[in-house]
Each structure stands twice: as structure tokens, then as C-alpha cells.
Amino acid sequence: MSDSGEFKRDATYIPDRITQDARKPEHGPVEGDLWPVEPGRYRLVAARACPWANRAIIVRGLLGLEDVISMGLCGPTHDDRSWTFDLDPGGRDPVLGYERLQQAYFQRFPDYERGITVPAVVDVRSRGVVTNDYPWITHDLFHEWRDFHRPDAPNLWPDDLREEMDEVMERVYTEVNNGVYRCGFASSQRAYDAAYDRLFTALDWLEERLADRRYLMGDAITEADVRLFTTLARFDAVYHGHFKCNRNKLTEMPVLWAYARDLFQTPGFGDTIDFDQIKTHYYVVHTTINPTQVVPKGPDPSGWLTPHGRERLQRH
Known part of the structure; x- marks a missing residue:
């Protein structure tokens, strides 16, 4: 700090x-x-x-x-x-x-x-x-x-996209993956306000970037998507309330919410998510933020399995 x-x-x-x-x-x-x-x-x-x-x-x-x-x-x-x-x-x-x-x-x-x-x-x-x-x-x-690797393993690091992907992942890390923590653990109003603004500036950028492409780097899943997904999966369950990242919920950002559901419904993504464990970790371990250690019952996770419509962005 x-x-x-x-x-x-x-x-x-x-x-x-x-x-x-x-x-x-x-x-x-x-x-x-x-x-x-x-x-x-x-x-x-x-x-x-x-x-x-x-x-x-x-x-x-x-x-x-x-x-x-x-x-x-x-x-x-x-x-x-x-x-x-x-x-x-x-x-x-x-x-x-x-x-x-x-x-x-x-x-x-x-x-x-x-x-x-x-x-x-x-x-x-x-x-x-x-x-x-x-x-x-x-x-x-x-x-x-x-x-x-299994024969049909995805190419998570395409050589021709490496330079751009490194730049995208760096912004995702600094502004989103770590950005939610900067909000949650800020110990002054000024630090929190700055972190909050940076986070939602980046989420707005992602909302725009993903409006016309299915995944962060185009038509195929890469490591960049893995890195963003793990934060999005925790956003409404933890970061929105617990970390005060509350300009809006993920479910209120139509492009990012559809993108997150698309990944969640892809084998290897959603089946790694345990919302009960996620909420228990943050709300019980972070006693300086949540001294009562009370774990919220919501939100309802069923929305993650609703149709996302992202297939229409796939170019063949």
C-alpha cells in the first residue's frame, strides 16, 4: 500500500x-x-x-x-x-x-x-x-x-498476433485484473476514485473492442481471453459489491456480458468456476473489508447459461 x-x-x-x-x-x-x-x-x-x-x-x-x-x-x-x-x-x-x-x-x-x-x-x-x-x-x-497437447488444442499464442496480444493483455492486467483490486483495497478516497475511473475506462474500451469481434484477438480463443474471463466471472459475485466496482454490473454491459457467457459456456471455462468458493474466499478472507465475514447468497448464477448470440460475429 x-x-x-x-x-x-x-x-x-x-x-x-x-x-x-x-x-x-x-x-x-x-x-x-x-x-x-x-x-x-x-x-x-x-x-x-x-x-x-x-x-x-x-x-x-x-x-x-x-x-x-x-x-x-x-x-x-x-x-x-x-x-x-x-x-x-x-x-x-x-x-x-x-x-x-x-x-x-x-x-x-x-x-x-x-x-x-x-x-x-x-x-x-x-x-x-x-x-x-x-x-x-x-x-x-x-x-x-x-x-x-491434445491434437485439437487451441492455439492460445498465435505468432502473428503476439505483439498486439501482449499489448492487450498488459492493459487487461493493469486496468482490469489488477484494477478491481486497486478499487477494493484502496485506503483513501482519492486512490479509490482514481482506480474506479481507470477500471471503467478499460471496461468501456473492452465493450467497444468486442462489439465486432467474437474474442479479444478475433475469431479464436487465445490466452488473452483466459486472462480477462477470470475477472469477468467474479465481477458481479464479488467485485461489484465487495470491491466497490459498482458503476454497473457485468450483466448491465451487453457486449461484455454476452462475451463472458460465450466463454463460460465453452468447455474448459465455466466448468472451472465455483461461485460458492469464490464468494467464500473474498468475503471471509478479506476481514478488513468485510469484518462480519457474512457471505452473500446472490447473485443468481443461472444467467450464465442463457443464449449469448456471439456466434454471429464469427467470420469464416
């Missing part, structure tokens, strides 16, 4: 990468260790409540990597120490044997001082964390694990 009350996200993560033959990757930073792609060696630890982890769950499923990279799911709440495996029998991850994700971090870094975040990739062999650098986790699931 800055002196002016503006929320500042700690964006320092474990910088290790998993690549083919532990080679130097073509894109992105190489500041940590390189690990080899190896089926069965790694476990993705995620939580359905978390939008950043939700990305990794979606991409793993879209690419068909379920039998190559196992997945452990934490419950929707955590304390100051760590996310916990309270959804599993006995409260322990069945592969790692841990009660807390913190144990995987400490297994590799006994003095680890930063937040214990999801998603995290854990080396099953050593039971130590490999990386929690979520933007590069999903990037590398596509680029480095291609030999294990």
Missing part, C-alpha cells in the same frame, strides 16, 4: 521456468533455474477461488494436459500462513502429503518470506515448489509442453 492509499501488488515471484530439455526459453525472463519438461513430475497446486490460479486451471484443461501434470486444489479460504488442502480427505494433498501449500515453499526455501500464493507448480520428486510466477506458468504450458 502506498502512502497515498493506492494498492500496490507485490509482483515478485519465484522466477524458475519449466522448458523443453531445460533450455533457455525464447520469450520472457530467465532469472531463476530452468527445469525440464517431464510428464508426471510436476503438480499444479491451484484454488478455484483465485482468479490467478483459475487461469492455470483453464489453460491446463484447454491444452489437454490433465494426464501429464497432476493438479491439487486448495480450499477457498486461507490464513496468514498459507492456503490449505482442506478439500482433501484428512486435510492433506494426496500426492504431496501436505496440509498447507506453505510446506512446499519451505521445503525448497526454508526462509521464504513472501506470500504463499497459488498457482504454484511443485516438483513431486522433491516436494518443493518450482515456481509461482503465474503469467509464465500458463505461457509455458502452451509453448514448452506442446508435445503433450
Whole structure:
């Protein structure tokens, strides 16, 4: 948190990468260790409540990597120490044997001082964390694990759109994905007002961009859509009220609402969303915002399954 009350996200993560033959990757930073792609060696630890982890769950499923990279799911709440495996029998991850994700971090870094975040990739062999650098986790699931993708896996990173897509995703991240948090955790009126204006300026831009194209980059789903979807899916359930992002609801933005429903109804997207876990996480964990920890019953999620009409924008 800055002196002016503006929320500042700690964006320092474990910088290790998993690549083919532990080679130097073509894109992105190489500041940590390189690990080899190896089926069965790694476990993705995620939580359905978390939008950043939700990305990794979606991409793993879209690419068909379920039998190559196992997945452990934490419950929707955590304390100051760590996310916990309270959804599993006995409260322990069945592969790692841990009660807390913190144990995987400490297994590799006994003095680890930063937040214990999801998603995290854990080396099953050593039971130590490999990386929690979520933007590069999903990037590398596509680029480095291609030999294990299902035959009809979508091209989430088209080469000819890479430059434009990077720009779109950067704006989506700064103004929308992180923008809702800047609203929710602002500790001054001035910081909140500025964050609110930035967020809805970006949502208006997206409403216009998606008016004549089915997906963010055109006719096919890309990583950019995955990144935007996880915030839109939580907007009315959490961000509108809990984070005071209340100029309007998602359901009151006709283009974005139709676009979000289109993705929700696409296999690999809506089936990763658990609205009860999402609401429980935000309303129970964020006690400074919601000290009563009362979780709202609404909104009614049935609207997500109504016709969206976005097929008409598809160009063949």
C-alpha cells in the first residue's frame, strides 16, 4: 500500500521456468533455474477461488494436459500462513502429503518470506515448489509442453498476433485484473476514485473492442481471453459489491456480458468456476473489508447459461 492509499501488488515471484530439455526459453525472463519438461513430475497446486490460479486451471484443461501434470486444489479460504488442502480427505494433498501449500515453499526455501500464493507448480520428486510466477506458468504450458497437447488444442499464442496480444493483455492486467483490486483495497478516497475511473475506462474500451469481434484477438480463443474471463466471472459475485466496482454490473454491459457467457459456456471455462468458493474466499478472507465475514447468497448464477448470440460475429 502506498502512502497515498493506492494498492500496490507485490509482483515478485519465484522466477524458475519449466522448458523443453531445460533450455533457455525464447520469450520472457530467465532469472531463476530452468527445469525440464517431464510428464508426471510436476503438480499444479491451484484454488478455484483465485482468479490467478483459475487461469492455470483453464489453460491446463484447454491444452489437454490433465494426464501429464497432476493438479491439487486448495480450499477457498486461507490464513496468514498459507492456503490449505482442506478439500482433501484428512486435510492433506494426496500426492504431496501436505496440509498447507506453505510446506512446499519451505521445503525448497526454508526462509521464504513472501506470500504463499497459488498457482504454484511443485516438483513431486522433491516436494518443493518450482515456481509461482503465474503469467509464465500458463505461457509455458502452451509453448514448452506442446508435445503433450491434445491434437485439437487451441492455439492460445498465435505468432502473428503476439505483439498486439501482449499489448492487450498488459492493459487487461493493469486496468482490469489488477484494477478491481486497486478499487477494493484502496485506503483513501482519492486512490479509490482514481482506480474506479481507470477500471471503467478499460471496461468501456473492452465493450467497444468486442462489439465486432467474437474474442479479444478475433475469431479464436487465445490466452488473452483466459486472462480477462477470470475477472469477468467474479465481477458481479464479488467485485461489484465487495470491491466497490459498482458503476454497473457485468450483466448491465451487453457486449461484455454476452462475451463472458460465450466463454463460460465453452468447455474448459465455466466448468472451472465455483461461485460458492469464490464468494467464500473474498468475503471471509478479506476481514478488513468485510469484518462480519457474512457471505452473500446472490447473485443468481443461472444467467450464465442463457443464449449469448456471439456466434454471429464469427467470420469464416
